[in-house]
Amino acid sequence: MWTDKEIEKVKSPNIVTPAYVYKLSFIDEQYKKLRTCLGNDIDIVYSVKANSNEKIIKRLNNFDVFFDCASIAEISLVLRSGIDSKKISFVGPAKTYQDMKYAVESGVGHIICESLLQVKVLSEVLNNLKKKQKILIRINPNSKETSGSLVMGGVPSQFGIDEDNLQEIFDFLEDSHLIELEGFHFFLKSQVFDHKELEEKLHRAHFDSKRLAEKFGLNIKRVNLGGGFAIGYYSGQDDSKIGKIDICKPYQQKHVNTVESGRFLVAPAGVFVTSVIDIKTSYGKQFVIVDGGLSCNxxxxxxxxxxxxxxxxxxxxKKELEETYTVAGPSCTPIDILAVDIQLPKLEVGDKIVFLNCGAYGASYSPVNFLHLKKPSEYIID
Incomplete structure (x- = not known):
């Protein structure tokens, strides 16, 4: 990935900091790792919220990747990138009538419904447009997750529909001839480093989908099993142990399993680059002030x-670790701290500090208008 030789490329005067720099060939490598892990009998869905850079979306479209969009703006962006609308699914817990109307008129492949009201609003949209729409129901299963950095299933949540509330959904769908229920959507947690735990989680979603299909007499065609493939942001986190997962075989004819990934596909492809603006000592501690902080990342x-x-x-x-620094961003808030008591080479004003694994949840995740500081630029070096 980002070797010292690759890092040297960000020294170019053409790269104005603060900046995100992406190497698209690293996305290719991550896709191949994930494909090797999953085998060929499963579809891969990219979570656009991880990074909506148009060139990244186009790069992923070189592979047989589907796209998860969480807003109509993301749908519009993906469509502008030349993606077939049928490869788009529309997710999120707060879809309005206008949102779903736009999605239906755009021809998205699936709308992921997360409440009875969403199903009813979609039905109204379809009745007015006289169109049909395929959906998946996001399930909040009874099984409870107990680890992972973000737990979103098996606990009280704004996401998905509790198992105990599914019957009213299916009762409503029996009378709706324009909504085509194709299957289920799961996402229980993210950042799972343990290979066996991740495999067990995907199998659990598979088992739950089979159990629910049998319980409610459904002919399931597609199941999004979720994701959770981890990236090691910090020292001691090892994301290199991802291995081949014994993927679940479809349990009904024409049933397709899909797995969702965002950060695993794109985080290693990006770095966040800042320049040293000032260096000072305060009560015995060395502070480095850089030109990009929390408003950028x-x-x-x-x-x-x-x-x-x-x-x-x-x-x-620079390589040799000589000094201990706390790295601070440019904003006037004490929480704008990028690193605390970290060993780095001896720094000078103008040095460029590079933060790894920043290709996901970077600028689009950050309060870029805070203090109206300089917004980060984005560069492609492939």
Missing amino acids: AAVAGIGQIIKRNYKIKVVG
């Missing part, structure tokens, strides 16, 4: 973390 700043942990960092053109 909220994840690196630790927004949402309970305990602040340092991303993996490189300094362009």
Whole structure:
């Protein structure tokens, strides 16, 4: 991935910081890893929210990838990128009438319904447009997840429909001839490093879909099993152990399993680059002030973390670790801290500090209008 030789490329004066730099061939490598892991009998769905850069979307479209969109703006962006609308699924817990009307008129492949009201609103849209639409029902299963960085299934949640509430959904669908229920959608948690745990999670979703299909007498054609493939942002996190998963075989004719991935596909392809603006000592601690902080990269700043942990960092053109620094962003808030007490080479004003694994949940995840500081640029070096 980002070797010292690759890192040297961001030294170019054409790369103006703060910036995200993407190497698209690394996305190819991640896709091949995931395909090797899953085998050929499963569809891969890219979560556009991870990174909606148009060139990244176009690159992924070189492979047989589907696209999960969480807003009509994402749908529009993906369509502008030349993606077949049938490869798009529309997700999210807050879809309005206008949202679903746009999705239906755009010809998206599936709308993921997450409540009875969403199903009813979609039915109204279809009746008015006199069109049919395929859907998946997002399930919040009874089985409870207990680990992972983001748990979204088996607990009280705004996402999906509790198992105990499914009957009213299917009762309504019996009288709807324009909604075509194709299957289920699961997503229980993200950032699962243990290979066997991830395999067990996907199998559990598969088992739950089979159990529910049999319970309600449904002919299922598609099941999104979720995802959870992890990326090692911090020291001690190893994401290299992903191995071949014994993927679940379809249990009904024409049933397709899909797996969702965002950060695993694109995070390693991107780095966040900042320049040193100032260096100062305060009560015995060295602070480095850089030109890009939480407004450019909220994840690196630790927004949402309970305990602040340092991303993996490189300094362009320097290797030997000599000094201990706390790296701070440019905004006037004490939470704009990118790294705490980290060993780095001796720094000078103008040095470029590079944060690894920033190809996902970067600029689009960050409060880029905060203080109206300089917004990050994006560069492709392939």
